[in-house]
Amino acid sequence: MKRSQDVEIEEKVKFDSLLQNKHLLQGLKESGYERPSPVQLKAIPMGRLGVDMIAQAKSGTGKTVVFGVITLEAINLVIAQPQAIIIAPTREIAIQIRDVVRNLGRFMPSLQCHAFIGGISMQTDVQNANHSHIIVGTPGRLMALLESKKLSTTHIKLVVLDEADKLMSDTFYPQIDYIFSKMKSTVFQVVAFSATFTDELLQLVSKFLKNPQTVCLTDGVPTLNEVQQYYINTSTSDNESHLQRYKNKYQAVEKILGHVPFYQGMIFVNSLPRSMELSRWLNEMGWKSGHIHAGITQDKRLSVMEDLRDFKLRILVCSDLIARGIDVDRVNLVINLDLPWEVETYLHRVGRTGRYGTSGIAINLIGSAEDKEFLQKLRNEGIQIDILPDKVSHNKYVKQLTESDQKHLNQHESQKIESKPLILNHKHDRSSGSSSNAAQKKKAKKKHPKPQKQISRQTDTTHQEDSSQFQPSFAWEPLKTSHPQPTATTLAPANQVNIFIPPDLFF
Structure with a gap:
């Protein structure tokens, strides 16, 4: 398959030149990885040295495999205790990371890797917490486990911050600070990954890293070439x-x-x-x-x-x-x-x-x-x-x-596609638009607060959304198609079933 320059490297470089763990190499091969992408080629050897690291590369270039490999290389399967914590900002990312790590480590005997996220039974998490080699979780649930003393950090030797820019936001920073404060081990490696690292972000994340090495493969705007x-x-x-x-x-x-x-x-x-x-x-x-x-x-x-x-x-x-x-x-x-x-x-x-x-x-x-x-x-x-x-x-x-x-x-x-008319109810047509976006922009630019002694106990900050919206300008005509086109707009009584009203106007 043709690859873009974001992930393309010399054909002669393979993972077996970076790793010796035959079980991990087999997992990589079975998962479809034979040759490393640029970020994998540069970051995996450095991460295996045990040094703190900041890795910046575009989305979709293989960062998850980097810290997945580093994590699997770091743990000792003989010790049936948590040895690595991977922190992700959302439940879906945490689940995906868990699946990637499990796939990469599928040939490593007795490997235990579990996801700890909100919306799932706390009792199940408590049962899994201290029998997992690798902990993957969202900040809120990890904080809850640490507060209740259900997660041991005695053997933790690696902490991974995925999507570090998000984890350093106002929402998560106090929780990340709390998690690090509960680390019992005095010597552990921290690696942080993100597609973007601003000066402000580097200043925030530096609190958790010691003399970090930097891997940067983002030249200019971090959008994928293809x-x-x-x-x-x-x-x-x-x-x-x-x-x-x-x-x-x-x-x-x-x-x-x-x-x-x-x-x-x-x-x-x-x-x-x-x-x-x-x-x-x-x-x-x-x-x-x-x-x-x-x-x-x-x-x-x-x-x-x-x-x-x-x-x-x-x-x-x-x-x-x-x-x-x-x-x-x-x-x-x-x-x-x-x-x-x-x-x-x-x-x-x-x-x-x-x-x-x-x-x-x-x-x-x-x-x-x-x-x-x-x-x-x-x-x-x-x-x-x-x-x-x-x-x-x-x-x-x-x-x-x-x-x-x-x-x-x-x-x-082969599914039959039938156009459905949009029937507007003029009673709800408000030309004034949605709530002010200026307030949202102001909120988005708010500076990160310093960590407070009072830690927020939000166990599900992973899912906060804003219901504000942008209003929509159209002079594009599509190609000729056999699909039926929308019919002309008609007005309908308020009690008609198929009324089209963007519901966010009223919530």
């Missing part, structure tokens, strides 16, 4: 209402899905109710879709992610809850129905496609003045985003599918 980024103007008038703008955005999503070839796609929104509404509407049209947000149970979220990975779903509608770290290599289309509030979050969203050197496409729906301002902000950062052309060549982001994946894709593409 991800094509486009935008669409979605409004038809400067005076259109807020509700009409969102109707335009929904219809733009329908047109994109009907005319841009893709395997699996992710659509990002900024509100919990909108993810539910959009997923429902897509399913009604015949697109097999699911949604993930903070309002559904952990079991349901895990089930949706499993369906996505098993190719039972074609589309996932989601918030920034899973903008980071989630790796499904068939995802080659990302749509930002709502733009995020920060460039960093945008980079993580776009990074859900083009994983590990493959190719992908990201499309941004631009409607309001704020959308346009954010688009310009991205360009000022050196990110190339062009208007979506009439034709997008699938050859630019095609990949070779397995026989099973091709079968699933054929089943999805």
